[in-house]
Amino acid sequence: MRKLLLTTTLFAALGLGAIAPASAQNLRLTGSGASFPFPLYSTWFKDFSKQTQGVTVDYQAKGSGAGIQDFINNTVDFAASDAAMSDEEIAKIKPGVVLLPMTAGEIVLSYNLEGVKELKLPREVYPDIFAGKIAKWNDPKIAAANPGVKLPDQNITVVARSDSSGTTYVFTGHLSEINPAFKSSVGHGTTAQWPTHFVKAPKNDGVTATIKQTPGAIGYIEYTYAVATKQPMAILQNKAGHYIAPSDESGKAALASAEFSSKSLPNSDAPDLRVWLFDPAGAQAYPIATFTWMLFYKEQDDAKAKVLRDLVEYGLTQGQAMAPKMGYIPLPDSVVAQVKKAAALIQ
Amino acid sequence: MVSRPFENLVQSGSVSGPPSGGDYALDRGFRYLAWASAALILALVAYIVIEIGSKALPAIAQYGLGFLTSSEWNVQTGQFGILPQIWGTLYSSLLALLLGGLFGIGIGIFLTQDFLPPRLAATFRTIIELLAAIPSVVFGLWGIYVLIPLLRPVANWLHEVAGGIPFFSTSLSGPGLAPAALVLAIMILPTVASISVDALRQIPYKVKEAAYGMGTTRWEAILKVMLPTASSGILAALVLGFGRALGETMALAMLIGNSNQISLSLFAPANTLAALLASSFPEAGPVEIQALMYAALALLTITLIVNAVGLAVMKLATRKFEVER
Numbered sequence: 001m002r003k004l005l006l007t008t009t010l011f012a013a014l015g016l017g018a019i020a021p022a023s024a025q026n027l028r029l030t031g032s033g034a035s036f037p038f039p040l041y042s043t044w045f046k047d048f049s050k051q052t053q054g055v056t057v058d059y060q061a062k063g064s065g066a067g068i069q070d071f072i073n074n075t076v077d078f079a080a081s082d083a084a085m086s087d088e089e090i091a092k093i094k095p096g097v098v099l100l101p102m103t104a105g106e107i108v109l110s111y112n113l114e115g116v117k118e119l120k121l122p123r124e125v126y127p128d129i130f131a132g133k134i135a136k137w138n139d140p141k142i143a144a145a146n147p148g149v150k151l152p153d154q155n156i157t158v159v160a161r162s163d164s165s166g167t168t169y170v171f172t173g174h175l176s177e178i179n180p181a182f183k184s185s186v187g188h189g190t191t192a193q194w195p196t197h198f199v200k201a202p203k204n205d206g207v208t209a210t211i212k213q214t215p216g217a218i219g220y221i222e223y224t225y226a227v228a229t230k231q232p233m234a235i236l237q238n239k240a241g242h243y244i245a246p247s248d249e250s251g252k253a254a255l256a257s258a259e260f261s262s263k264s265l266p267n268s269d270a271p272d273l274r275v276w277l278f279d280p281a282g283a284q285a286y287p288i289a290t291f292t293w294m295l296f297y298k299e300q301d302d303a304k305a306k307v308l309r310d311l312v313e314y315g316l317t318q319g320q321a322m323a324p325k326m327g328y329i330p331l332p333d334s335v336v337a338q339v340k341k342a343a344a345l346i347q
Numbered sequence: 348m349v350s351r352p353f354e355n356l357v358q359s360g361s362v363s364g365p366p367s368g369g370d371y372a373l374d375r376g377f378r379y380l381a382w383a384s385a386a387l388i389l390a391l392v393a394y395i396v397i398e399i400g401s402k403a404l405p406a407i408a409q410y411g412l413g414f415l416t417s418s419e420w421n422v423q424t425g426q427f428g429i430l431p432q433i434w435g436t437l438y439s440s441l442l443a444l445l446l447g448g449l450f451g452i453g454i455g456i457f458l459t460q461d462f463l464p465p466r467l468a469a470t471f472r473t474i475i476e477l478l479a480a481i482p483s484v485v486f487g488l489w490g491i492y493v494l495i496p497l498l499r500p501v502a503n504w505l506h507e508v509a510g511g512i513p514f515f516s517t518s519l520s521g522p523g524l525a526p527a528a529l530v531l532a533i534m535i536l537p538t539v540a541s542i543s544v545d546a547l548r549q550i551p552y553k554v555k556e557a558a559y560g561m562g563t564t565r566w567e568a569i570l571k572v573m574l575p576t577a578s579s580g581i582l583a584a585l586v587l588g589f590g591r592a593l594g595e596t597m598a599l600a601m602l603i604g605n606s607n608q609i610s611l612s613l614f615a616p617a618n619t620l621a622a623l624l625a626s627s628f629p630e631a632g633p634v635e636i637q638a639l640m641y642a643a644l645a646l647l648t649i650t651l652i653v654n655a656v657g658l659a660v661m662k663l664a665t666r667k668f669e670v671e672r
Contacts, residue, residue, distance in 0.1 A: 062629060062630075063629050063630045064630070065629075065630030065631070065632070066629050066630055155518065155520065157520035157521055159521075162600070162605040162622075162626040162627075163626045163627065163629065163630055164422070164627065164630035164631065165630070187423055189422065189423045190422075190630070191421075191422045191423070192423075193421055193423075196431075196606055196607050196608035197606060197608060197615070197616070198606060198616075199520070199521055199522050199604040199605070199606060199616045200604060200605035200606060200616075200626075201522070201601075201604075201605070202600060202601075202605075202625075202626050206601070209491055210491070210521055210522060213491055213492065213495060213496065213521060214495075214520050214521030214522075215499075215520075216520060217520065217521060
């Protein structure tokens with residue numbers, strides 16, 4: 001799927017290059033980074049390239065960490081990351097950085113249990129599953145939350161990511177926030193110290209395939225991937241105590257509680273638009289949601305800067321409209337306004 | 348000036364002539380080319396070792412040999428150890444060699460010892476060699492979607508019945524050592540089979556006739572005459588197959604479960620060095636990259652040791668069973 005999209009983007013890019021006359025403005029922008037927003041971004045870039053004469057945008061979904069590395073090494077025009085950038089990383093960028101949240105997503109717990117259509121997991125239960133403390137599906141703690149559901153006497157096979165990933169960062173961040181024991185045993189980061197008997201698979205699609213093929217499995221994946229493969233998703237108990245299924249509305253409710261700090265990024269006048277929703281408070285909020293960011297240089301040559309600003313503008317207007325169809329959460333209006341203001345700093 | 352010893356043997360009107368200056372130049376040129384190619388290979392291996400070694404140097408200095416014997420891989424705390432990966436690499440490759448080697452040599456015997464009409468044997472061999480053309484990732488997908496579901500009931504039955512035996516001490520939920528080793532065995536099969544076929548076919552037919560003449564049965568001839576005579580070639584096949592199994596990456600990263608644990612159980616998930624490199628490299632930070640380079644160096648060393656031991660065993664076999672050449 002991803003390959004296909006990439007190929008189509010490439011072909012579109014090539015086709016465009018062939019048709020467009022050798023205009024004065026023949027710009028090729030390259031970016032790399034997060035794989036989670038790739039399906040959405042590639043659609044944006046294809047469409048944007050088509051609308052804008054003489055501009056092609058190439059994006060490689062290498063992963064957030066690799067994107068940040070490319071950005072630091074100055075081999076790309078922009079990058080994308082699910083884990084934003086740390087202060088140390090920002091300090092390495094000489095021309096300055098503008099970090100813009102461009103879209104958002106949810107992380108869901110997908111499972112494979114024959115005949116179980118609806119699975120509710122309480123707040124004190126799912127961190128224990130991912131810490132390896134609850135090992136059987138018919139554990140009384142799971143059964144208590146799911147009266148009337150026939151849970152099998154089967155081992156839980158937990159599937160985690162084998163590679164370093166923004167998805168793991170957000171997911172372990174949430175679990176660490178609500179369960180101190182999880183924080184000390186597994187920890188919070190782009191990789192984590194999962195109990196050694198967990199199965200690990202590469203990338204979102206690898207985890208999805210492994211869950212799909214393994215009876216008794218549970219794992220964390222991005223909402224888009226679960227929607228695309230029609231995998232069942234667990235209903236999680238949020239901070240307010242309600243059981244909430246992942247959906248566009250519950251995701252929007254989670255984003256609504258995001259409060260950006262009024263501070264600027266270190267050594268810069270660009271606003272700090274990094275915010276983590278490790279435990280959103282809203283009554284109808286799905287508990288695991290996150291923004292994903294695009295990273296731009298503050299200073300570059302004028303022609304590029306203008307196209308990059310146009311690209312952001314496109315993503316914030318037409319781009320947001322495409323998001324829900326593809327399993328992403330559109331940004332709340334207040335966030336869009338702040339991002340628009342910050343985008344003007346790309347010079 | 349180049350000396351030309353045949354120059355004064357020329358007789359006028361003769362059809363044959365001495366090698367011309369061009370012939371000499373061509374000959375010498377080719378010899379230099381051959382030397383250069385050989386030297387290039389050595390230089391390339393040395394360059395790879397130096398390149399990986401120099402990048403791994405900081406990690407070697409920091410972790411020392413403890414890197415090879417500890418089992419934590421924690422990027423956050425900067426603790427790195429690859430014992431589970433070394434274990435998984437050797438265990439999965441040995442299992443694959445056992446299965447793939449047995450079947451590969453079996454196929455070698457089947458195709459060369461007059462069990463099949465020659466034309467059918469040739470067809471068979473082509474089909475087996477076609478296996479080598481299947482990309483690794485296809486094997487991985489086949490493993491996930493076909494092999495694991497097939498294997499699961501068998502494995503879980505074995506676990507129920509014989510859970511006391513360490514090899515069956517866990518149940519197979521999804522990815523694990525057994526499916527990984529089975530796929531590896533299939534992947535090394537073409538290598539082992541086709542080299543075994545070549546080795547067995549090289550034996551002059553009169554050797555077999557002589558064995559029959561001495562009154563051996565077919566199986567006595569195969570086991571006591573043909574196999575020992577071809578032993579150096581068959582051992583070479585096994586060494587190559589083992590080397591391939593050690594370095595195989597994609598199919599294993601998809602099937603083995605990538606769990607850093609050491610378990611004798613065939614159904615538990617494990618990890619290998621190549622799979623670790625493949626899954627961690629793309630997003631590794633500078634410190635982790637040094638550790639990964641150290642792991643790559645360890646894999647390279649294991650492969651070199653295996654090849655050296657294989658060569659030594661081959662030499663012994665040649666000395667024992669074949670005429671010194």
